[in-house]
Amino acid sequence: MTSIIKRQIVEERSHTRPEKNSRRNEPMRPLEVISTDPARLWSQDNKPGRKKLFSREKRQSLSSSSPAIINFPETRRKPWPAGGGPGKEGNDLQINWIDLLFMSNMIMVLVLLALFLGPARGSLSMYIDSRSLYLPPGLYSGAFAVPHDSGIQLSSAAPAVEDLPDVDHSQFDALEVSEYQIQNGDTLGQIALDFDLNMDTLISFNQIRDVRRMQVGQSLQIPNRDGLLHHVEQGDSLSALSDEYGSSLNAILDANSLDSETISPGDTIFIPGVKMNQTDLKLVLGELFIYPASGRFTSGFGYRADPFTGARRFHNGVDWANRVGTPIKASMAGTVVHVESQIGNYGRFVIIQHPRGFQTLYAHMDSIAVSRGEYVSQGEMIGRMGNTGRSTGPHLHFSLIRNGNFVDPLAYLH
Incomplete structure (x- = not known):
């Protein structure tokens, strides 16, 4: 009986479950x-x-x-x-093949949207996730997918806008000049700031030699960009000026509306985007002293043997020897505070008051060209070299006084 039951069970299993593999x-x-x-x-x-x-x-x-x-x-x-x-x-x-065709079209639309929208957003990347695609049961969806760890990325070929180099197109603009009249209370620095320019540009364009000589009502030429004016001399060329100032040759041509590199002596060329050197700027601003006369340096500042007695005495200035009548110029802009025409130890001499507590003294002059209270610019002639007073020959004795004390002029001259 038991064997019959087992045989029936085996037969039922053989009918209900297929053979393995x-x-x-x-x-x-x-x-x-x-x-x-x-x-x-x-x-x-x-x-x-x-x-x-x-x-x-x-x-x-x-x-x-x-x-x-x-x-x-x-x-x-x-x-x-x-x-x-x-x-x-x-x-x-x-x-159904229509469903497959529809899904493939949808995938292509997504890819095209990623490519077309990429440039507008800078850089668009899209990964296709196989889990987000619906396919009929039994069909392997991985055949249409890009795995996350594959390293394959779809992105736009156009570069992002922020990656493009910045180009200053203003350096190639043509030069334009307007006019401004100095108002009461104006300073050169404030005017330059108002027009978004450097003081160097205004100094060069208006050929300012002394900012303290500017007056209310004076007209200033205001360019539309920074740069300096260069007066062409014999032997100048645009390529040489480009190298000298460090400005692009094309920028110079465009700023001056030139069709060729041909220039002639006497022309005025605008060099865009450059500045004055600090020495020239300080001279115009009255921050440096210049040599008052040309000649041979004969005596320095400090103790020395007196040329008349031979005794050791303090020499409070420096001397330059030259011919009588050699021009003497103001070392810095200022106001004449003393003019001495009587013949004393210094002979004929002039004293000029400068900013920041400085004074300059010019002695042994043959003639004087200024008067007390007069304002003089830096480099302006104030008299001529002579041999007046206690002197061993035609020369200029030049002293520099700071806050009432004599200082070595050579430490300040440029």
Whole structure:
């Protein structure tokens, strides 16, 4: 009895569960195209051993609207275990090609959107996640996906706007000049600031030699950009000026509206984007002293042997010897505070008051060209060299006084 029961159980299992690995060993069957023709569907459905796929009403509807259906036997699911799924024998996978075509078009649209929107956003990257794509069950969606760890990135080929180099196009603009009248309370520095320019530019354009000589109502030429004016001399060329000032040759040509590099002595050329050297700027601003006369240096500042007695005495200035009548110039702009025409130890001499507590003294002059209270500019002639007073020959004795004390002029002269 026991053996009979065991035999029945074995037979039932052999009917309900397929033999292990039997599906794997089956040869792959070719694709079967199931026609939508009702007559063929009827004949196919009525073959021995084939389960009917559609009712008569369903076949009639398919004959007018449905496309051909392709059966993929190699992707057919294994039958569900008994009682473990919707059917004991499983369902064949059926895929509609219209759905596949629609999904592929959607993928292409996403890629095209990424490429076209990329330049507008600078740089757009898009990764296609296989989990975000819907495909029919049984079809491997990874075939259409880019894995996260693959390193493949879709991005626009156009560079981001912020990566483009900045170019100052203003350096190639043509020069334009306007006019401004100095108002009460104006300073050169404030005027330059108001017009967004350097003081160097205003000094050069208006040929200012002494900022303290500027007056209310005076007209200033105001260019539309920074730069300096250069007065062309014999032997000058644009290429040489470009190297000397460190300005682009094309910028010089454009600023001066020149069609060629031909220039002539006497021309005035604007050199864009350059500044005065600090020495020249300080001289114009009255911050440096210049040599008051030309000649041979004969005596320095400090103790020395007196030329008349030979005794050791302190010499409070420096001396330059030259011919009588050699011009003497103001070492710095200022106001004449003393003019001495009587012949004393210094002979004829002049004292000029300067900013920041400085005074300059010019002695042994042959003639004087200024008067007390007069304002003089730096480099302006104030008299001529002579041999008046306690002197051993024609020369200029020059002293520099700071806050009432004599200092070495050579430490301040430039």
